Amino acid sequence: MGRTMRTPIIAGNWKLNNTISEAVALTTALKDLVADCAGVEIIVAPTFTALATVSDIIRDSNIRLAAQDVYWEDSGAFTGEVSAPMLKDAGCDYIIIGHSERRQYFGETNESVNQKVKTALSHDLKPIICVGEQLEDREAGRTETVIENHVSGGTAGLSSAQLLSSIIAYEPVWAIGTGKTATPAQAQEVHSYIRKLLKDAYSADVASQVRIQYGGSVKPENAAELMSQPDVDGALVGGASLQAESFAEIVKSAIL
């Protein structure tokens, strides 16, 4: 089974950007630009404050909603946190979990990632589980060790069905927001390694169905070549998702 059986998935991670009115403008423009795009899953991930408004705009469209994080308790005395039932209520279908910025600046660990992944799945929300090495890891030849640690830590205890409801995003930290994209060959090498890890932990059949996105300076100019790699099933896009035109071009390059 090859890439053709996996629907490409393009997600725009807006990070800490866009007021509600900016989110409305961006979503409204994007909705028009991608209205005819079929055979690709399109996701936007606004900040918590814009989720419900964006959800209203994309109702009945081909765009789906993701949150950028979640807490594992449903409710209670946890000041500042947002729960899975709340994200579902706001219209989310997906949650980005374990982004390198959360690991780097907010103390996210494999354990918290795993707990959040399980929470998302138990509420019928699909986790986009981010994994990726730092530049010093790559230079020291530790890329596979770090990836193995992030993948096995993030997916620990998941059933095959739960893994199949999850998406893995490979994001080399040195390529995020730096303009330095991994070459298509570098991306393919790690994607195929991740698929091998999933094959060893689950089965060849399960591994062949899991979608693995690439993230890190994806732009209209490099998206098609990255996605032409056999194990690259889409993109997690930061900077280039903040402009409707560039994000729409990336979406279109997934279906060429």
Ligand code: PGA
């Ligand atoms: P970038 O961000 O496209 O701006 O590099 C990607 C990400 O962090 O998801």
